[in-house]
Amino acid sequence: MNISRVLTIVPAFFILVLSLASPASAAQLAERETLPNGMVVLHAGRHSVPMVSVVMAVKAGSISEPSAKAGLAYLTAALLTEGTLKRTSREISEAIEFVGGSLSASAGADYTTVSLTVLKKDIELGFDLLSDIVRHPAFREEEVARKKKITVNMLIQQNEEPEVVASIAFSKAVFGEHPYGRQVQGTVDTIPAVTRQDLVAFHEAQYAPNTTIVSVVGDISGDELRLLLNRYFGDWQQTKLPDTTLPTVEQKKSPAVIKIDKDLTQTNVILGHLGIARSNPDYYAVSVMNYILGGGGFSSRLMDNIRDNRGLAYDVHSFFSANRYGGSFQAGLQTKNESANTAITEVIKEMRRIQTEPVSDKELSDAKSFLTGSFPLRIDSNSKIAGFNLAVEYYGLGLDFVDRYPAIINRITGEDILRVAKEYLDPVNYVLVVVGNMEKAALKY
Amino acid sequence: MKKITLIAILCVFLSAATAFSLPINEYVLDNGLKVLILEDHKAPTATFQIWYRVGSRDEKSGKTGLSHLLEHMMFKGTTKHGPKTFSQTIRRAGGTDNAFTSRDYTGYFELLASDRISLPVDLEADRMRNLILTRDPVLSERDVVTEERRLRTEDDPQSSVFEEVMAATFKNHPYRRPVIGWMSDLGTLNPDDLLEHYRTYYAPNNAVIIVVGDVDQKQIMEKIRTSFGSIPAGLPIPAAALGEDEQRGERRVYVKKEAELPYIMTAYKVPNLSHVDGFALDVLGSILSDGKSSRLYRALVYDQQIAISAWASYEGLYRDPFVFLTGATAAQGKKIEDVERALLEEIRKISQTPPSGQEVQRAKNQVEASFVMQQDSIYMQARTIGSFEMTMGWKFVDSYLDGIRKVTAEDVSRVARKYLIDDQKTTGILIPIPKEKGS
Numbered sequence: 001m002n003i004s005r006v007l008t009i010v011p012a013f014f015i016l017v018l019s020l021a022s023p024a025s026a027a028q029l030a031e032r033e034t035l036p037n038g039m040v041v042l043h044a045g046r047h048s049v050p051m052v053s054v055v056m057a058v059k060a061g062s063i064s065e066p067s068a069k070a071g072l073a074y075l076t077a078a079l080l081t082e083g084t085l086k087r088t089s090r091e092i093s094e095a096i097e098f099v100g101g102s103l104s105a106s107a108g109a110d111y112t113t114v115s116l117t118v119l120k121k122d123i124e125l126g127f128d129l130l131s132d133i134v135r136h137p138a139f140r141e142e143e144v145a146r147k148k149k150i151t152v153n154m155l156i157q158q159n160e161e162p163e164v165v166a167s168i169a170f171s172k173a174v175f176g177e178h179p180y181g182r183q184v185q186g187t188v189d190t191i192p193a194v195t196r197q198d199l200v201a202f203h204e205a206q207y208a209p210n211t212t213i214v215s216v217v218g219d220i221s222g223d224e225l226r227l228l229l230n231r232y233f234g235d236w237q238q239t240k241l242p243d244t245t246l247p248t249v250e251q252k253k254s255p256a257v258i259k260i261d262k263d264l265t266q267t268n269v270i271l272g273h274l275g276i277a278r279s280n281p282d283y284y285a286v287s288v289m290n291y292i293l294g295g296g297g298f299s300s301r302l303m304d305n306i307r308d309n310r311g312l313a314y315d316v317h318s319f320f321s322a323n324r325y326g327g328s329f330q331a332g333l334q335t336k337n338e339s340a341n342t343a344i345t346e347v348i349k350e351m352r353r354i355q356t357e358p359v360s361d362k363e364l365s366d367a368k369s370f371l372t373g374s375f376p377l378r379i380d381s382n383s384k385i386a387g388f389n390l391a392v393e394y395y396g397l398g399l400d401f402v403d404r405y406p407a408i409i410n411r412i413t414g415e416d417i418l419r420v421a422k423e424y425l426d427p428v429n430y431v432l433v434v435v436g437n438m439e440k441a442a443l444k445y
Numbered sequence: 446m447k448k449i450t451l452i453a454i455l456c457v458f459l460s461a462a463t464a465f466s467l468p469i470n471e472y473v474l475d476n477g478l479k480v481l482i483l484e485d486h487k488a489p490t491a492t493f494q495i496w497y498r499v500g501s502r503d504e505k506s507g508k509t510g511l512s513h514l515l516e517h518m519m520f521k522g523t524t525k526h527g528p529k530t531f532s533q534t535i536r537r538a539g540g541t542d543n544a545f546t547s548r549d550y551t552g553y554f555e556l557l558a559s560d561r562i563s564l565p566v567d568l569e570a571d572r573m574r575n576l577i578l579t580r581d582p583v584l585s586e587r588d589v590v591t592e593e594r595r596l597r598t599e600d601d602p603q604s605s606v607f608e609e610v611m612a613a614t615f616k617n618h619p620y621r622r623p624v625i626g627w628m629s630d631l632g633t634l635n636p637d638d639l640l641e642h643y644r645t646y647y648a649p650n651n652a653v654i655i656v657v658g659d660v661d662q663k664q665i666m667e668k669i670r671t672s673f674g675s676i677p678a679g680l681p682i683p684a685a686a687l688g689e690d691e692q693r694g695e696r697r698v699y700v701k702k703e704a705e706l707p708y709i710m711t712a713y714k715v716p717n718l719s720h721v722d723g724f725a726l727d728v729l730g731s732i733l734s735d736g737k738s739s740r741l742y743r744a745l746v747y748d749q750q751i752a753i754s755a756w757a758s759y760e761g762l763y764r765d766p767f768v769f770l771t772g773a774t775a776a777q778g779k780k781i782e783d784v785e786r787a788l789l790e791e792i793r794k795i796s797q798t799p800p801s802g803q804e805v806q807r808a809k810n811q812v813e814a815s816f817v818m819q820q821d822s823i824y825m826q827a828r829t830i831g832s833f834e835m836t837m838g839w840k841f842v843d844s845y846l847d848g849i850r851k852v853t854a855e856d857v858s859r860v861a862r863k864y865l866i867d868d869q870k871t872t873g874i875l876i877p878i879p880k881e882k883g884s
Contacts, residue, residue: 084521089747097738097739098807100810157706157753252579262703265591298536311592377558381821
């Protein structure tokens with residue numbers, strides 16, 4: 001009775017059930033196409049909710065800016081929604097918010113992301129706004145001044161967040177002059193130096209179809225999408241990208257300890273060093289190893305030791321941040337100032353242990369079964385699929401990645417874990433950042 | 446066991462082409478356990494959640510934080526399953542799990558590939574009855590919660606202000622207490638306190654199961670009946686002490702802490718969503734605060750540039766009347782007094798002159814669009830169903846959307862005049878103490 005009533009209202013709902021009866025496979029995840037102007041389009045039609053999510057990645061991240069103008073990529077992205085040649089800042093926000101949609105842009109290190117979410121009925125408006133802000137931002141002087149001021153204020157306020165303070169210091173110590181070593185938002189010294197001319201020039205040089213991937217997921221057919229892309233991005237001209245040469249980063253030859261004194265009840269700890277790029281063939285073995293060490297929540301050794309057994313922290317974790325042009329490893333936690341030494345000692349101990357003793361068969365099989373078994377959860381909504389497809393394209397993983405992933409994980413052995421732990425963890429020449437009450441922490445490191 | 450079939454028509458206001466409904470089914474077992482199931486086959490995943498009607502509102506003075514500590518202890522093992530096994534079992538199956546505690550409720554959830562969704566059913570049934578609460582694990586977990594409190598509140602200046610404002614807004618009603626508990630209380634919580642709390646509130650007649658995702662409801666109901674059906678109903682749940690005398694005049698509190706920028710937060714006592722004014726308060730909050738076209742952002746951040754953030758929020762989805770909040774972070778060099786004046790000026794304006802039709806329509810469109818868009822996530826759908834069920838009842842979702850649609854511009858002004866008044870407000874201000882230089 002219930003079902004028949006639903007059927008009369010939304011037959012599409014049940015048609016979709018049948019088509020998804022078997023687990024999602026790559027063929028259903030996305031269609032890939034390159035437009036004549038070089039823009040790469042990934043499309044996944046999902047018609048059960050009348051909404052569309054669009055995520056665009058433009059190669060206009062902080063790696064493409066000069067270090068003296070740190071924050072240029074960030075400001076460029078932040079100003080996209082603050083006015084175009086034909087719309088004011090207010091007109092943009094009113095247009096998108098009136099229909100309950102969202103439109104935002106933010107810069108990362110590698111690329112800038114522009115995201116649009118709208119109800120299906122507003123897709124035309126959505127694409128109109130999206131293409132307008134990406135292609136024709138105005139960078140009006142008063143908006144530039146306003147955004148610079150707010151950015152400086154936000155950078156100042158970040159000092160109230162010990163984890164952010166620690167993280168900024170850590171990246172700087174690990175990556176030095178490499179763009180990964182600086183905050184995408186720039187600093188209170190570099191932001192004031194960015195001019196309107198810088199923004200216009202950066203936009204012109206970096207924002208182009210041949211540097212852009214667009215990932216579209218939701219209630220939209222391939223034909224509908226093609227029409228919209230033609231109308232709003234068809235005449236977007238290619239540009240020749242300036243070459244970016246990135247400085248090389250050396251692994252440290254001695255430990256570096258950075259102490260930042262603040263009147264806090266906890267000491268925030270980050271301990272780590274250089275890591276690997278996403279393209280490193282050991283990426284997957286490293287993922288499994290890190291899951292066991294500190295990535296696997298309550299299944300991880302760091303959590304078991306430092307939280308569960310010792311009650312020293314609420315949050316303790318480790319991760320490899322693996323990007324296109326390099327990466328880092330870090331273990332992080334917060335603990336009352338007085339127990340900082342103990343917690344740091346335990347982190348180092350766990351790093352050594354996974355380098356010297358083989359992991360147990362149970363740990364290995366648990367890690368593998370989580371990483372493979374949780375895959376459906378990584379792609380079970382429009383927004384997740386949009387982001388996932390983008391990453392698959394950016395890192396060149398191939399659209400059959402979903403199908404290949406379980407086998408890649410399952411062939412990793414205990415010897416692999418030991419080998420990558422030895423190769424990619426360094427419990428001696430690390431960078432250690434501590435932010436807290438240094439008198440109470442009385443650090444022995 | 447009785448079964449009630451109902452369809453919540455969520456979006457009749459949309460055009461015919463986009464109209465659809467959410468077929469939520471309600472079941473109640475003989476022991477009082479309620480089950481809400483929403484089949485959603487968009488993706489081969491599902492969430493299993495169990496929500497208990499217990500939160501910080503049910504705690505006694507001197508024992509704050511008990512509900513939240515018990516939430517932590519629920520992961521520490523039962524007579525049947527050893528310590529540390531719960532999350533590990535879920536993870537081995539590729540799932541994730543977590544829990545949350547609020548003023549009104551405590552919820553536990555698992556997210557899994559849908560072919561494994563029966564796995565958490567037994568585990569949740571087991572920990573509803575068989576939890577082990579002994580001294581050592583309790584003391585160790587108490588330390589963990591103490592660290593959590595340091596992380597979330599002690600070392601976070603703006604959170605500290607919120608806590609102080611709540612404590613001053615309510616003199617007596619338990620909403621005055623922080624969910625995580627006062628630091629001075631945490632050290633006193635012992636296994637006996639936990640055991641009593643557990644035995645009183647963790648019973649089928651005080652719980653609601655919510656399942657959303659790619660499930661066959663017959664199958665999952667059979668599993669739930671097998672696992673939970675034999676658990677006897679508990680004693681009637683004691684009523685919390687909920688008195689609160691009338692406020693006669695503004696209250697002000699200050700927090701002095703190492704921080705960078707001054708911050709202000711004001712709480713006005715307002716009814717919850719069971720009162721018809723709740724809908725207009727919700728629209729008022731949206732007009733003041735949702736997005737860059739909202740009034741507070743426009744006035745304080747964009748035009749006057751005296752704040753780096755400014756916001757308002759109607760907290761109506763609570764069992765008892767709670768608060769309407771406004772707040773702002775001052776820009777560097779700006780006085781918090783000027784920020785406060787600017788906030789109050791915006792409230793004065795909207796109290797005196799009704800908002801434009803466009804502003805009211807935007808707020809309504811935002812509410813309606815968000816209800817459609819949250820269907821992208823099985824987790825969000827379950828959270829919405831749960832938070833309505835714990836406060837107003839899940840069927841209230843319909844009345845909610847209906848009520849929002851009926852709000853007029855004059856209603857918005859009227860509730861601003863009626864509730865956002867000086868004598869009913871409690872203001873908290875963060876006064877930053879300059880930090881000492883780091884090494």
